[in-house]
Amino acid sequence: MERETSYKTRKVISIGTVSELTGLSERQIRYYEERKLVFPERSERGSRKYSFLDVETLIDIANKREEGVRTEEIRSELKRKKKKDDQASRTKMIQGQLNAQFGIRKK
Amino acid sequence: MERETSYKTRKVISIGTVSELTGLSERQIRYYEERKLVFPERSERGSRKYSFLDVETLIDIANKREEGVRTEEIRSELKRKKKKDDQASRTKMIQGQLNAQFGIRKK
DNA sequence: CGTGTAAGGAATTCTGACACG
């Protein structure tokens, strides 16, 4: 069951556009990758590709950084949030499977 | 009331990526713009930027072309579809305004 | 630690044109 990647998480935006969208320099964006805060994919020829979700994450990072939060601290916060989101998504997926099998009505 | 452009319609994808996503050559993509089938925006320095919706439109175009449909014909079909969509969107917006003003409950 | 910058190269994108038809 191939889930088509959504508009929000599909990695198609190049770093220059991400820079415009976030107000961050390309240097900063690459550095946050080095510090494991964001995980762009690479195109065939090696250029970084980001999703809208990545852009939002980067905006969050920019805000935290302005408050003086260190990248290491931001990284652990993001990890916590990710874990939570993953759980929510797993729950939702299981719910979907139940609906599919037993035809539970929603709405 | 500034509507934040959605992930689907925000124009952020460059032509190389669109080419990968659609299987069309850059030449073809530019040509379809010349024939008014798609309307990319331009970045500050002039490179074309497409939305996910544009990508879907281009895939539709590719399918039609494979059937031998001429670009001019595709253009008028797209115009018809666009008119319909615009009407649906206008209806929805008015509905939203009504809800906002009179607090009509949905769900 | 976080970010700027100069460096050199490789890949991207653009436009206008010629080609075939």
Added chain:
DNA sequence: CGTGTAAGGAATTCTGACACG
């Protein structure tokens, strides 16, 4: 009509490094 291609230039992106601190 629809698409390929070679052409030349301008802008993009990449990496590794030095700098400040």
